[in-house]
Amino acid sequence: MSRNPPLSRLLPFPVVDEAWRLALVPALVAAVTLPFLPPVGILALATSLGVLWFHRDPERTPPEPEAAVVAPADGTVSVVREEGERLRVGVYMSATDVHVNRAPIAGEVREVRHRPGANRPAFDKESERNEQVAIDVGEYELLVIAGWFARRIHPAVEAGDRIERGDRVGHVSFGSRADVVLPTDVDREHLLVAEGDSVRAGETIIAERE
Incomplete structure (x- = not known):
């Protein structure tokens, strides 16, 4: 599964590529509304960050034995x-x-x-x-x-x-x-x-x- 390293470095955890597309709309809403409607902007920003967190993609190491x-x-x-x-x-x-x-x-x-x-x-x-x-x-x-x-x-x-x-x-x-x-x-x-x-x-x- 591909991930986007440059964007992922902006977060404390890696995410799948799809996350950035899904988080884009609420992020844009936050950028537009924060100066004028702070409560709406904060909610939109939280939604965008929540989408990214939901799509986190941590590394995993399979345990021994290999047949398990x-x-x-x-x-x-x-x-x-x-x-x-x-x-x-x-x-x-x-x-x-x-x-x-x-x-x-x-x-x-x-x-x-x-x-x-x-x-x-x-x-x-x-x-x-x-x-x-x-x-x-x-x-x-x-x-x-x-x-x-x-x-x-x-x-x-x-x-x-x-x-x-x-x-x-x-x-x-x-x-x-x-x-x-x-x-x-x-x-x-x-x-x-x-x-x-x-x-x-x-x-x-x-x-x-x-």
Whole structure:
């Protein structure tokens, strides 16, 4: 995922490129209104800074062992269930979580699919009918699901890309969920997380593999 180093140096934290475009309108409103309508200008400035903070993109270092499966997102584990012969682990990203998604396992992207849908709250069990982007890596699949407010999912990979464990694979704006449908060789005895656990993308080990 590309970032803009010159602009990022203006902040105490790095952000994704999309953040600058989204923050531009409230920043312009702040510049125009601050001299004449200070309360409106301050609110617009706070909104602009809030958008940048929401889209922060910290560095992450995947832990050993290399075979371990890491979390695809920051947030709270909201789904752990069997789907046929495979396990699905979903992570709900709240408004305060980092919304950059990372590869839980290395592999080659076979396909990136977009599916339109509803916009239920990401923590709702019906949210799996929401708009989503599926990143198919063959032995596993990563599903980024939009929330009620989110309307923009930004995959950063395409078919044929080689991704390493912990690599950035995209981000989503304003509330969402990221689910990984694990390989068939991962079952419940390999899981290290349960519903309600807090995880960090690219760093928390959610399952072991031999």
